[in-house]
Amino acid sequence: MGAEVTTRTGEPVLMKGNEAIAQGAIDAGCRAFFGYPITPQNQIPDYMSLHMPEVGGVFVQAESEVSAINMVYGASAAGARAMTASSSPGIALKQEGISYIAGAELPAVIVNVARGGSGLGNIAPAQSGYFMSVKGGGHGDYRTLVLGPWSVQELYDFMFDAFDLADRYRTPVVLLADAVLGQMMEPMRFDREPVDPAALPPKPWTTTGAKGRKRNIVNSLYIVAEDLEAVSRRIQARLDEAHKEVRWEGHQLEDAEVAFVAYGTAARVCLTAMEIARSQGIRAGLLRPITLYPFPSEAVAELAGRVRALLVVEMSLGQMVEDVRLAVNGRVPVELHGRTGGVVPTPREVYEALAGVQEVAGR
Amino acid sequence: MGAEVTTRTGEPVLMKGNEAIAQGAIDAGCRAFFGYPITPQNQIPDYMSLHMPEVGGVFVQAESEVSAINMVYGASAAGARAMTASSSPGIALKQEGISYIAGAELPAVIVNVARGGSGLGNIAPAQSGYFMSVKGGGHGDYRTLVLGPWSVQELYDFMFDAFDLADRYRTPVVLLADAVLGQMMEPMRFDREPVDPAALPPKPWTTTGAKGRKRNIVNSLYIVAEDLEAVSRRIQARLDEAHKEVRWEGHQLEDAEVAFVAYGTAARVCLTAMEIARSQGIRAGLLRPITLYPFPSEAVAELAGRVRALLVVEMSLGQMVEDVRLAVNGRVPVELHGRTGGVVPTPREVYEALAGVQEVAGR
């Protein structure tokens, strides 16, 4: 696969989601990948093990997920664009490490090709990792920026955004995908200019480690409570500033009387369901959050002001719905259609759920 | 300490919070403790290592936090009342294991004597582990029941409740304390009858492991998505049923025009601040959630119907405030006074924050 990919003709290429993530990372200047195997994301380390050496990058299969995320910590402290990838249980194991990276004010990219849980669960797609991505699944007040792609093209493109956001706000960034996105093949274009890591802006805070150069220390230890509070507020201020990066996409919201709110794979299902609804005379729309943190609360609130109800569709028992309700703050009913455990809802069932919401709200 | 403790005269005893937790666990029938050292909870494993053998229980200092939580998993599968204790970073490391226990529908008790974060942070008290306790910090749709004690007496008493709830709903239960509660000494009474583990109701689902007995398998693997969904819904149904266990406490809410919502150490501060406010002519009250999951949403909503504003006080940059806002759903303003990084707010500053809220809301 690698060779063809490098011929950037601008023509559409058929590519698997996980490979698009990996190539996207390399093109975005990532030169340090640390992973540990878990289905359904194994094509990412496979691809990295093959192609990282070609660009002088480092691929390490670590002893464990805990080890992998701490290697990301180290590589990032040394200035590299560094990442790890895993799936739900593996991401849970990385929570402490992510908190350390956040507390040390370091950039990093963490890819979650989510699968069904809790526990061992299965290897089918799921969105039940929303909470642990968006609320900060580890300890402390940190959050991570979270991107929710819905296509192979976005898997590729968002790797550029993820590394840029990470560097800009010195924060871990989570790319929250799922098994459908990771395993599907779609035509896509390599239409972004590869990043030369050497040409990136300098990071004056990195550990240079060498004689004669300025000595930096990267740490997350602050014995005095007031010091730690100051750092936590500085980190939060950066995250607040990152709210200007909020992204979402509207589909036929102009005349909508009722609207879906969904991200990722669930949003793809909703788009089809929306068309069914329109064909049935229901003026449905779709608001797709792209950044899950920062969440497009203003857009949701604005939309709530002009529809009769919102239907949140999630491949979970209800996680993003809380952020939608917080944004709506009681203005209109916010209903949930949730499937879990690896079940992807069908457009038909989602349409029917919408029709039910519309009927109740329409009275 | 141990010997005196066993003389249950009903007289108040001066006891350290962490020791009250440990003795509470033993009295509640816990016979399997697995830990790994971390400040500020080290008195718990210390106490356990000394006193568990006296009751024929098992104390193991594991190789790591990951190992400890998986030993809890194993001991619980075998039918024991099993627990672990740690502090914030250690709890983050346990998230995958907690998700496995939840997915395997097993009881377990996890104590978090929380400290400042993110990352290494410090060893001062914090409430920034609310999200990872209440939203399910690991992967999947599980939640854990969460108790938020505010006194040494409650640290002891709630261990009984934690083990009972865990068994009744076959779920992990988190006792969410902090460094203040763990380290403080307060008079308390051992006024609950010690539990004889042999007299507890049988658990027909345990792995008996022996010839001639029914063979059970404990697992969280469900290859077929619909099967996993069914299990996830069954687990959620138990959690929904557990909403009847919701507990909270009101202080002078009858005539309140403005009220604090706070738990644990922050609630202690608010109680004093409330008295200051009352002395200044502000009719302040305090609603203290005791169960953090299930959250006392109905009580908060009811209160929101008769006050002008709520002030959430947290030792974090704002986590429980989301659950309060979800409950209030726009009825009245919900403000936040949050300190983080190990800083405990003073009654004075909290009173002033309330006065500000009251002034704005009173217009």
Next chain:
Amino acid sequence: MGAEVTTRTGEPVLMKGNEAIAQGAIDAGCRAFFGYPITPQNQIPDYMSLHMPEVGGVFVQAESEVSAINMVYGASAAGARAMTASSSPGIALKQEGISYIAGAELPAVIVNVARGGSGLGNIAPAQSGYFMSVKGGGHGDYRTLVLGPWSVQELYDFMFDAFDLADRYRTPVVLLADAVLGQMMEPMRFDREPVDPAALPPKPWTTTGAKGRKRNIVNSLYIVAEDLEAVSRRIQARLDEAHKEVRWEGHQLEDAEVAFVAYGTAARVCLTAMEIARSQGIRAGLLRPITLYPFPSEAVAELAGRVRALLVVEMSLGQMVEDVRLAVNGRVPVELHGRTGGVVPTPREVYEALAGVQEVAGR
């Protein structure tokens, strides 16, 4: 199995080797077992997990072999008769821990139900762990006492000896078995009186850990080289004293003109081969070392003074043969018949090897 075992009628019982080891340990007063699964020794932890709780003992399946041996270290420092069991690769992982236990002058019992190697190898019987048991497979000048049983009865009996030797000489003791011995069933008698751990001689060096009692520290750190040398010599002096514990067994050595030297399973094969040889007019004998460290060098040297040659038979490419040659010191030829990788030599091939040696030596 457990129940029958406790009826000590003195009648022969048919028992599997691994179970005899486990019951022997329990009867010898072992109350702390730490293991990690590996074939062909899994019946040991199985048995322990079932029966340890019956005697108030502790069974822990650790996170890894490294973790298990360090738990043995801890339990032994606290005064318990503690053990671990594994098979060849697992024992290799424990080498550092064994060196620590030796350096800390602690008793411990390590059972190796050896299998074919190097590497993953297979699960067939092997004696290629002789070197790493007898020469001290870890770092430093320590040795471990090593027992080489050859029957199920000895597997049981030697557990008493192992724990006694360990306590007497404050040293790790290795029971070196193999997959044949571990898996075979043989009649045996429980004719040793179970040890009450509470009735064992006090160990004044244990870490008592409690207020008001003498404070001991167990460690193997000696910054000053001369101090460490003194400790190493003290440890070696104990091992030298343990040379009085040397044990071996002779079979028809009185009139032997040529003799086998073999231990464990290989010695069983040699015993049959010896009978074949005798039936063919060759006056063969067998010297079976029982303690492998201390090695019965004097007995071998004495024997070398009155036979024409020795044939060492090992299920390895030649390890014990070095100790035999060191003992013989050039007096007579010492030949090797070695099979490896899990192959157990047949009596016929061993007889033929002996016949060849006899022919050459007889010239």
Next chain:
Amino acid sequence: MGAEVTTRTGEPVLMKGNEAIAQGAIDAGCRAFFGYPITPQNQIPDYMSLHMPEVGGVFVQAESEVSAINMVYGASAAGARAMTASSSPGIALKQEGISYIAGAELPAVIVNVARGGSGLGNIAPAQSGYFMSVKGGGHGDYRTLVLGPWSVQELYDFMFDAFDLADRYRTPVVLLADAVLGQMMEPMRFDREPVDPAALPPKPWTTTGAKGRKRNIVNSLYIVAEDLEAVSRRIQARLDEAHKEVRWEGHQLEDAEVAFVAYGTAARVCLTAMEIARSQGIRAGLLRPITLYPFPSEAVAELAGRVRALLVVEMSLGQMVEDVRLAVNGRVPVELHGRTGGVVPTPREVYEALAGVQEVAGR
């Protein structure tokens, strides 16, 4: 340091032993280093972390010693010249991994900058890791080739030999140094031509991992005992062939009536002691084994035929002395002067020991 090193003027450079090892490895074509910190070898990973990236190589600080050696396994299977370095306890932890590499018939270089033991011991120099290097400290019948340098120049030069031997015989090679050699500074020359890894002979057995290329599997699993035996004999045959690589060095052996046998740091001491002895009229010599496995048995045996006694000097309680005795096979007395725990014997004490041996042997 790095920059100057690359100017290969042929002029003597003053270099620290550990750095000479690291630069030697890089010059020998090593492009994959996996380590974990331990004194007194930390300059090796330090140097590697700095200079490996300059040549496109990989430096990883792993989660543990166990992890590091298994990364060497992986990198070597993929065709890289790979190494790890540690000190005594760390090498003990690597024993299982070394056995796996040996069983998988892979090249690898393991550096042991040995320190005092057993256990934690101290950070002073020691030779008590001879057994675990030379006898195969892990499980199975494997051995490793072992080189025993005695100068900074040899530390550098032998890295070339180590990697060449490893590749030629598809076996792990141990460079057995100690804290004196690792920490000392000596003038040395970079007089060997750096190896271009791309110009090395192809390794047709590597895992290429890519479509369209031959698929190799690297493993050490052989379920059938006879298969494993065949592999073990094949490995041993290679080691037997490697006996032609035996190296040793004689000092004034031509007219010696008594001789030291010593390697590494101990040999340096003996060289001085030899001069003292000569000045006192004792015709002393020194035989310094350079390859410790294969051991120069023929040279030692030949020497034993013409001296009255041998004195083995070791910084241990006696390990190499066994190989000397096996070689001498009773011809002349072989005495030991051993110091341990980090003590380096003085030339004077060693001379006196020799004088005593000479006196007894001379009678």
